[in-house]
Amino acid sequence: MSRQSVSFSDELAIRSPELVSLISYPRFSESEYKERVAEMESLGITSIALGGRTIVNGAHVAGKGCVGLVLRAKIGSKTCALKIRRVDADRKNMDKEVALHKIANRAGVGPRLEGHTKNLVAMGFVDGKSIVDWVEGAAKNRLRKMTRSVLEQCYSLDRAGLDHGELSRLNRHVIVSDRPCIIDFESASTARKTSNVTAAAQSIFLYGAVAGMVKKTLQADREKALLALKIYKRDQTRANFDSVLDSLPV
Ligand SMILES: Nc1ncnc2c1ncn2[C@@H]1O[C@H](COP(=O)(O)OP(=O)(O)O)[C@@H](O)[C@H]1O
Ligand SMILES: [Mg+2]
Known part of the structure; x- marks a missing residue:
């Protein structure tokens, strides 16, 4: 879509x-x-x-x-x-989604x-394009800036203990206007282990429709990225997140 x-x-x-x-x-x-x-x-x-x-x-x-x-x-x-x-x-109501959305907003996201x-x-109202439409034809510098911003927002969610839950289907959950905006907290949870950075990094650079488009402009060293993500997944520190960023062409 x-x-x-x-x-x-x-x-x-x-x-x-x-x-x-x-x-x-x-x-x-x-x-x-x-x-x-x-x-x-x-x-x-x-x-x-x-x-x-x-x-x-x-x-x-x-x-x-x-x-x-x-x-x-x-x-x-x-x-x-x-x-x-x-x-x-x-x-029956939007209460849970609203409570989770508030946590995201407090983390500066959404x-x-x-x-x-x-x-x-x-x-x-986010007046923009879905990430996959935006990526098509985006210049290298803007693409790097946009992907870095998505990952930083995901890191903020990880720090806040809120797992979005659908960032492996990134295309439906990021709208890009001046900057990328993560939407829809209906499947989010504060009970699950957070996997925002790992899910988003994989769908931007490794698997799926967005990755397929990004690859034409920015190539990630797969092995290096997977290793950095594995380490970050276990211990979600800023230093390990910085290693994830270093492993990616952002
Ligand atoms: N804040 C927003 N600004 C602009 N469009 C939005 C916004 N939030 C959602 N949308 C659009 O509406 C669609 C459905 O919203 P979403 O929150 O994903 O609903 P659902 O929880 O039913 O999946 C999104 O894919 C997006 O196209
Ligand atoms: Mg949805």
């Missing part, structure tokens, strides 16, 4: 008919719809703009996952990303949380 900047529609009032099937997705329930509209009002959402690369029920939206639909919304003059819990999500309710999370 590509995620390029795509123009957004005029601002729609939250009760607009175009939004009904997105607010209660994938099936309409009057009680769910009313509850969410009331929550949008309580968060101070003033309008929604359709647009983005993902199409849901014929409407363009900023994104869709298993837990939520993401729409671009306004709170007064501030643009934000509004994640709306799907009515078929495997959880879009800034702006507010939340039972079914909604409002956060900073």
Whole structure:
């Protein structure tokens, strides 16, 4: 799935008919719809703009996952990303995700949380491209800067004891605008051993779609990188993280 900047529609009032099937997705329930509209009002959402690369029920939206639909919304003059819990999500509310997202924010990672309710999370809107689209054609220096920034953010998460959980599928979880931003803390955990740096380093340089693209510009010494990652995995110190950075062309 590509995620390029795509123009957004005029601002729609939250009760607009175009939004009904997105607010209660994938099936309409009057009680769910009313509850969410009331929550949008309580968060101070003033309008929604359709647009983005993902199409849901014929409407363009900023994104869709298993837990939520993401729409671009306004709170007064501030643009934000509004994640709306799907009515078929495997959880009853967004509380756990919000608690984990707060830990990430305290570590300086993730879009800034702006507010939340039972079914909604409002956060900073990251207007950029998915990492795999961004990587294509990126100049060497910018690519090195971007990959180093992702790894530094992962190191901050490791230090904070928060394991993101999905960074081996990096493409769906990093949006690159001026800088890369790690999104979606729904699978994160403070109970698991942290493996953010190792998962991200492997998916940037060693395996998968992003690595395939990066390899065209930056080549990693595989053996050296794997050894540095193995040492870091056991003992997640800054010195061992620096050895990981030294082992990679960042
Ligand atoms: N803060 C954001 N800014 C812009 N787009 C976002 C933001 N958060 C999520 N998205 C988009 O919405 C999609 C789904 O969001 P995500 O949090 O991954 O949902 P889920 O928990 O259901 O997987 C993402 O892949 C991304 O395209
Ligand atoms: Mg997700």
